[in-house]
Amino acid sequence: MGRWEPNARGRLARAALVLSAEKGYENTTVAEIAAVAGVTERTFYRYFVDKADALFPDNTQLLTLLATAVGDARRAGDRPFDAALAAVRQLAGYASQEPERPRLMAQVIPTVPALVGRDLVRQRQIVGAVSRALVDDGVPTIDAQLAAETALGVWRVAVTEWARESAVGSLLDIVNTTAAVARAVAGA
Amino acid sequence: MGRWEPNARGRLARAALVLSAEKGYENTTVAEIAAVAGVTERTFYRYFVDKADALFPDNTQLLTLLATAVGDARRAGDRPFDAALAAVRQLAGYASQEPERPRLMAQVIPTVPALVGRDLVRQRQIVGAVSRALVDDGVPTIDAQLAAETALGVWRVAVTEWARESAVGSLLDIVNTTAAVARAVAGA
DNA sequence: TTTCGGGATGTCAGAGTCTGACATCACGCA
């Protein structure tokens, strides 16, 4: 720690998200974000490569978490799709640690094409990690990819539903409900 | 037409692609693109909302073309996945009209994260159009989405292969080969 | 206790992206 307030990165990320939700991503300048966080615009760019980066925090830790969840589920006897859903539940738990974030994200992202693209890239990383974990466990590649892709579809639908103000229940509940629906539909 | 050379938009798009392939997207300035096209930087922004937009031409015509291809295939008795593949072949024919474009695109896009995201958005539009066309033809939603998603996967693999200099044969041939492989793998 | 290196931040300058406002020019129609 230095002589400054610690966790500048966290304050910047939080300020970026709150301001973007309040007045729109494109109406929020990096200078404002930095000011709210109590640092300089230049310092912002020492923590994030660009403005959008502040909204999409580092993923690597989450990705290994998901891979572990898949491995555990497989060892417990889950079939591929169930194991992929275990990863999605892990995702829900992860998101619930800080419930405001995903809700605000779901509110901000659709309004800015560039953020939509960035989110798609991030989702592909997740699909890739889950799929790879399944393959590492002996699941055929195609099955693994389909399982991961479908599970991520469940996640997308669940988060969308959960982000609606009218939605009731925890994110985990909604994920479970959505997964059940997906299973029923796919089973037909 | 005015007193200027016609088709400023086309010249701008071409210049953007050629320059980006030559010296990299990020090393190419809008001012350069405009200069090569013989117009002003300001005029560039009258045709494209941003720099990346010049590399991703308007889609709507293509999307209806694909939907039509799906409908025709369905009327000819094709099953959903085959109909989706018909759309991909249409895509191949479309791309072959100007063979240099997709090749250069495949060379430029991976080098710039923002372009990757943009390309994913565009692919989702295609998946959506194909999927919707199938649904309109009575295919259950899940089946339609899976068919469209898988067919687009074939397209991605095929274009990647085709973009490699060592690749031989027409794009359409490669698509057919790739589709056969996908079918064999998925059939196991 | 003093000194000094280093990590985090600030300051400054500048290139590049994108936008708004207004001027200009030639073509076609009245």
Add this chain to the structure above:
DNA sequence: TGCGTGATGTCAGACTCTGACATCCCGAAA
């Protein structure tokens, strides 16, 4: 001949992002 219109040019400016250099304080070493 004159005028309206659409495409383009010109100009100014806000914002994003980066490189170079200065500054400051903490902690280790003398």
